[in-house]
Amino acid sequence: MTKPIFFNAQHSPIGAFASFTLGERGPKGGFGHEIGKPADQNVYIGLENSEQEDVFDMLPFYGAPDGVLANYTPEEIAKQSKVTKTFSEGEIDRDYHPCIDTWHAGDLSFRITSPVKKIPDPAQASVAQLMDTLLPVVFVDITVDNTECDKPRKVCFGYGSTDSQKDFALHYLQHHHKDMNSLNGIGSGRNLAIVSCNGPKDPVHARVGFEIETLLTLKEEPTTSLGGCAVLVATVEPGVEKTLRFAVCFHRQGIVTSGMDASYFYTKWWKTVRDVASYAVENHERLVMEWQMPDTNLLIVKQLSANQNFQLTHAIHSYYGSTQLLQLEDGKPFWIVNEGEYRMINTLDLVVDHAFFELIMNPWTVRNNLEAFAETHSYYDQVSSPSNPKTLLDGGITFTHDMGVANHISPPQYSAYERPFLTDCFSYMSCEELTNWILTACMYISSTNDSDFVNHRLGLLKECLQSLVNRDHPDPKQRNGVMKLNSSRTQGGAEITTYDSLDTSLGQATENIYIAGKCWASYLALEKVLRDANATDEADLAATQAELCAQTMVASIDASSNLFPAIINTTTPHPARIIPAIEALVYPLFTGRKDALSFDGKFAAYLKALTQHLQSILQPGICLFEDGGWKLSSTSDNSWLSKIYLCQFVAREILKQSASDKADAAHVGWLTSPKNTYWAWSDQIIAGVALGSKYYPRGVTSILWCLEGDL
């Protein structure tokens, strides 16, 4: 591939719902806090030219003058400016890793370090461990190689806002009436600080004003702070190489949510952004060293292809930008992953996908999510047949799609998303969310052997089984293992799936081959947990349902093509072929049911048929785009990378299909297309364009690639 350079990446602390986003040309990055998009600020990174005094070579991350909304390009600005000019693109290189992102241009290197660390369980960890992991900071190192130059050269790092009215006042960190001169840097209100970590031997000057050109060429340090542009300026002496270090600090005080009261967990230790900045200054050397390596060997020793590695790295960056660790009024942690541009809270159909990553990094967050759904965001419903919606049958417990949106916790038993009366987007996902809670819980149990959780939630797990069985049919004689009934919450509408924006091939829940697969995997997972807990009757019921489900699916195969239909048992067969027919095969691997994946075991027919199905549909014109990228449904151009990653893993690891690099190259091509690079990692790509689920956390399903061969 052509090495991608100019794409936004999120650089984020863990759990601060914050990102220093950088990489897209123009005023398209900056310091975003609790938003589902880049902050659209000018970011100024530059080095004085070795020959021309007061002329700066800049990285191209700025455009519109500060305070002006017009959308100038860096080139247009440069034409107007005698002070700043951008490096030519050929001069700029970039090294992009999970914890480190570095730009090189001329004698300048600019590096952002952000943590990929395991969060110790707050119930057991020391405060010191937690502080070093949850510090709401990303570090910036700027290295200037001035060894070949006989002049002092200034180097700068700063930013400007393109919407001064919605931002808080820029000011000097030096200036606090009760704490003068203890910090050196730039503040913006109480939520952001860029602090110099350098000692008095390496003087750094903070400057605030109206425009970057003036600030860079000042001959005296300003004392006032009016204006929407701020920059830190230092001088590198002739003949030396020097590294300057800064910490970008985020903070939000007090209760930050509505609907239910919660504050950031880090406010236990840091009451203000100045506290954060002080800690960063004191500990920067140690922390930057610790943060430069990810906290899991999986990301270090695995030999992924370059295309795989790029996607995994990119996904991890976006994931952390959506994380938000809060504390409830009792001080207990409340782990949230926000849903990218949509900012929905702990969307359960993402939780199940994120679990592969979290069970490696922070298993306690998985239990935290499971318990939160059980406590506040579960509900009981009834069910009914699409053909007879008014006759309500016994349903059972299930879980909401999400727990709210944009820092608003939705009320008990309700999501922000789901609405009645609908048959497509925004309808209920009652059955899929039930499988998602079951599968996440069983993966958690299998991964951690947390007997306390099993003991505490055994009753709920049994209820989940009964609820899932009832969604097949409350009458045992009418069961075939597959979900056939809609929740009464739809009020006559129809349940949908996580693939809410696709056509019915993946959007309709009842009798969907994708949902059927998840039911099958849920029964298998429940059978294991319940049998281990000596709940033999329930385990037997689960086993029966799994077998019924597999039989029904295999029986649905279209005899003429040997392919699974997207929707089974329709009188008029749905024409779509879908890759996610294989998706649920991932779960037996992580719920202690590897036995079910044996090609000569109980489900051999199902596995062989899925292998045949996948081989047949991974063809141009069916489930491959022209560029070789995977097309989840043959009847929709909307394809989701997070799910492609998961299905790629299933194809290779379980169905033993070989993989060419062509698909990965195509997927990298989607992410690095200029149409999409503003949004960092995005999920929903419609014919090559990110049109939904942008700036999204879900791509960490690619962590599965690191496990291939080891399971």
Place this chain on the structure above:
Amino acid sequence: MTKPIFFNAQHSPIGAFASFTLGERGPKGGFGHEIGKPADQNVYIGLENSEQEDVFDMLPFYGAPDGVLANYTPEEIAKQSKVTKTFSEGEIDRDYHPCIDTWHAGDLSFRITSPVKKIPDPAQASVAQLMDTLLPVVFVDITVDNTECDKPRKVCFGYGSTDSQKDFALHYLQHHHKDMNSLNGIGSGRNLAIVSCNGPKDPVHARVGFEIETLLTLKEEPTTSLGGCAVLVATVEPGVEKTLRFAVCFHRQGIVTSGMDASYFYTKWWKTVRDVASYAVENHERLVMEWQMPDTNLLIVKQLSANQNFQLTHAIHSYYGSTQLLQLEDGKPFWIVNEGEYRMINTLDLVVDHAFFELIMNPWTVRNNLEAFAETHSYYDQVSSPSNPKTLLDGGITFTHDMGVANHISPPQYSAYERPFLTDCFSYMSCEELTNWILTACMYISSTNDSDFVNHRLGLLKECLQSLVNRDHPDPKQRNGVMKLNSSRTQGGAEITTYDSLDTSLGQATENIYIAGKCWASYLALEKVLRDANATDEADLAATQAELCAQTMVASIDASSNLFPAIINTTTPHPARIIPAIEALVYPLFTGRKDALSFDGKFAAYLKALTQHLQSILQPGICLFEDGGWKLSSTSDNSWLSKIYLCQFVAREILKQSASDKADAAHVGWLTSPKNTYWAWSDQIIAGVALGSKYYPRGVTSILWCLEGDL
């Protein structure tokens, strides 16, 4: 005049730095919090058509669909919508008063009530009194006259955001996990709530979703809150008239400032916006009644012309939108008036102008400002002659231009605004701010007889006198009463005046006839305070300086024209003629020096010359625009309404000049020109266009008009 209807007005609680701004057509109003401009939201106010079900006649305060930045007009939206259509403009009338602003259209009346109340001194007032004044709420009443209609009709009030990412999640106030169903309405994050004050007999339904059309025509109440549009909907039965009441509640918790820590004063009583909403619901009947009348008879009994009345009303609305009452860490009040679009804090050259209003309404806030400047935002400088800037002479104490910007308190001894090395905008105003503190202090003393303040600040008042004298010249022999020396803070630049964006006729401080007038008034005011305090030597010095100053000014009159020059003693006389030569005459009236305004007293020559000056320059081509509006300087098209108001008062009340309505009509014309109506009241009008000091508090100098004849 043609009655103005469609102009933005701020409707604000007292001291909450918040405004429900409404009146400009399109998505140009809404709920602004700590910003210096309208919030640019869609505001939906409408009544179901008497003949067509599910068709709403709307006031035209919306445009761009929610979440979309495109700038649609209401007419364009209406074309696309079968649900909403705007009333035709001829159907809409508006009654605009200081406390009440009412739109009438068809059978709909929409009224906003905002307080114009005296804030009792927190050091003495009861909590109940303070709460009823400082409640961060404006009330909305919607009256529907359905007496002539035989159908039930729905009525709605709501809003939508045009920038969903920068706003907080909309939600139902009913939904708080620990406080379900105690409130009914719409919340946005933790900072805004629109609560229904109506009882269960008048059901109001809160709805949140993506677009107003869908929400208005829902047949079932939604349970979820995804989307950027929220609306409250009620039904008025056939044949009745009904009034529905809502409270728009603002709140910001915790410390809200940087540089120095302060929180909103109202957080003493209301910890959250829900607390505010509860208080509003409980007390709405009483408070709306109390708030409907201003707390000063001046605004009720004074017979101003319609044009005057409009300007005073408009100015008061904008003033309150800039007010912000905070508390410091010790719980003591910190009164702030923000500087309109610039958001600078307590700009001292505005404080002196606002004092006319505040000494009527809330004298304690004037002392609060004076003490704050004395404690933290004063400094000592040296001075030097423009002709010999490097020779520094004794200066003295003076005060900063402001105390910070946009919730950032600037460091001790420094403003956010003033910078060294300059000769125009953003230079220091050291001498003018000294006169502003002196004049404000002496007006405060004269108005309140606060002997505690005099005792506490007598030393400072003496220092101020010496500092002002030194800015004439430290050497008594070289004094002529006029400011001639620049502050060393300018570092070789030149001091400016509050008229920072005008040319040198009003922008240059040294030897400016406007500043000279303020020095004269300051000496007179100080003489009185010091003599009353038995500081006879200092009082004599002040008296001498006042006389010297007047003599110098009178001596500067251009013999050929009998006019004052703008800048005196220049070798090449400045060609400008300026109205503010008369401005400082206002101060003797309010500092107990009415004696100095006698036409047969000590300053008769000065007064007669100013009368002659004013008469001569208030002519088209000199200091009148073609439309009859006042032009402060003959050499600049930039004219400032707040200062015009003040000088109109001086002209009539002190110089006994008759006033025609033509100027007032012209000034109303400026404010109500479609170019300017977005910005509510604005100060700097350049040839009819508001190009600076928009959305501004300073117009309350027009309160002086209510005092004419009574002083």
